[in-house]
Amino acid sequence: MRENLHRFFRAARGVGVHVSPAESIDAMRAVAQVGVSDRAILRDALLLTLAKSQDEKLALGDCFDLFFSQPEPRQDRPESVDQDASQEADQAPSSDAASDAGSGSPQQELGPLAQMLLSQDRNTIAAAIASASGAASLSDIRYSTQRGIFSSRILDAMGLQRLRDDLDELTATNPALAERLRAALDALREAVRDTVSQGLALYAREEAENLRNEILRNAPLARIERRQVAEMRALIRQIARRLRERYSKPRKRQRRGHLDVRRTLRRNAAWGGVPFLTAWKRKHRDRPKIVALCDVSGSVAQVSDFFLLLIHSLHEVVDDVRSFAFSSHLIEVSEILESKSPEEAMSEIMSKVGFGSSDYGSSLVDFEREFMSTLTPQTTVIVLGDARSNNLDPRADILRRISDRSKRLVWLNPEERLAWGFGDSEMPRYATFCSVVRQCATAQQLERAVSDIVATYQ
């Protein structure tokens, strides 16, 4: 049982549940208490000790069900027919009986695998498969391409070579028995293949998912294929969740060791100034204030989806965010993003200002006219866009005033650095007034950029 539990822990790690040695010890102790006879209780006990959030519980529950569902060796039907046939054959009192009696002696010389298959004891076969997959270290399987090699390793470990020899021999001496053995062998292959598939599902999920996510994170947002959009959205949401977990609750930071003399004296006035209660100096921290300007014009249509999604998640992380979307003119979208689900909000914003040809100049004029007062010396301004203004006046002077009024001005550009300044790109002109200019073409870059912005307020 201990061996099985250890394999289960590995499978649990495979589905993304973090199982440390200490937790596995706890789980062992819990299992020792509740025993293994009642599967429902065992399941509860493992979920209680190993999983640490509702998501993990669901994942681990599925993993448990998969792990403890033995792939049934699919032999029953063809074999029951076979059995019936052989019983019928037994009832016929002629040469068949003789052959059965005769088969008794050659069976003695058959290899253990052949005997096991002929005995049709399903439990023994299942146990043999389990121990062989242990010997072939099935839990090391990582990729679906490895299925073949693991199947053959398991079969080898079960003694396939000997069985082949037996088969060759039997074909010559006892064709009927050879036929039965061959059918049983096919069923065995199938059962092994199922076991390997199950192993793949159990142990390799994490690896495959990591690989896929890694590729997706580094894929350029502008060239995401349609079928990947949903996955990408999920990934961005994951990033947003991580940001939220890291930054949502402002941590108190005390400067330990620096006595605040004035406050200490005031607090201890009751004791004649004898400092029983001490007060320490605290670091003053700005509350995060963010103003985000997001380009939703046709030239960045592919990327603005993800930009909006991320801004949506910013609204959840930071209390004071105001967001604006623009193409040829600029509107405030904070309320839409706050009150609606990401999908609804995005389609509404797109229908209001999206897909036009971009005019950075007049959008900046809009911003200066109506919203300049939202900027304070604590504000970080984020501009998401490619700075392609269709050769219209870029009004970089407004951007300078924005930069003067705010704490920082961050420009995130989805284009490659090489393309900045070519064609109608006004990036170099704008860049002089920005505190930070970043290329932001992949999900990973997006995450880093936003994480840096939020981190400056921590």
Next chain:
Amino acid sequence: MADQKASTSIEAVESGLAAQGYIASRQIATAVYLSQQIEKPILVEGPAGVGKTELAKAIAAWRGMKMIRLQCYEGLDEAKALYEWKYAKQLLYTQILKDKLGEVLGGAQTLHAALDQLHDFGDVFFSKEFVEPRPLLQALEQPGGCVLLIDEIDKSDAEFESLLLEILSDFQVTIPELGTVSAISPPTVILTSNSERDLGDALKRRCLHLHIGFPEQRLEERIVESRVPGISQTLRRQMVGFIHEIRSLDLKKLPSVSETIDWARVLVLLQASELDTEIVKDTLNVLLKYEADIEAAAPQVTTFIAKAARSNVFG
């Protein structure tokens, strides 16, 4: 053998809690049983009002132990959770003992000698006499054990979590001036959280993690039955069915078990024999706590009542 014993003791937990009016699902009972057997705290998560705090109360009542409750909030610190020195008493005693001190130190000729004599005297003012035990220390000092409820741990600061680690894993605390205080008998610790913020891994690792969601229909009916005995079976079925329908809506705050019980009481008070649109609309504010939610649910009331009644026929 051991297995048999385990499942019967889990049933014993279930019936023990039921006797206190707390209808526990199998999972909850298993958690309570395990926490007792392997001496680990339980971290209970779930939406507000599903009976997280009630669980601690029920365990305390069932085992006949004292319950010590520590309500967490932002800014909770050692002095309020663990122990505090009785400053005023210390100050008062130094004043009263001034003359005594003069006597003790009278023989000393130099400052150095006086200090030496004081050292021999020991740390009188930092002894147990002057410690004001707060909930955590109280829990460790209960001779017969107790149920320690640390409520809404997610409201406290991250630093406070670290403070708890020593208590949760070893049932002891270290007071710098006094040394380590170990529990006389390890308390049963229940932590509750509304998942307002993610708790640290170190804390989670030390606990059994129990998630209490909204109960299944049957279970909820049993809960209502035990809490509001005066309600008729038909009405009970109908109202629980109705609430399950409501929970399928996308609302700001879904009604949880505590709201179900409140509503049942209200319906009994109003002497309703079965649900109808009028009475539901009048009492919807018991179930839903936001105006927007009530507006969203109101148009659906008739359909839901019909559905609840139909499931009642087949159930």
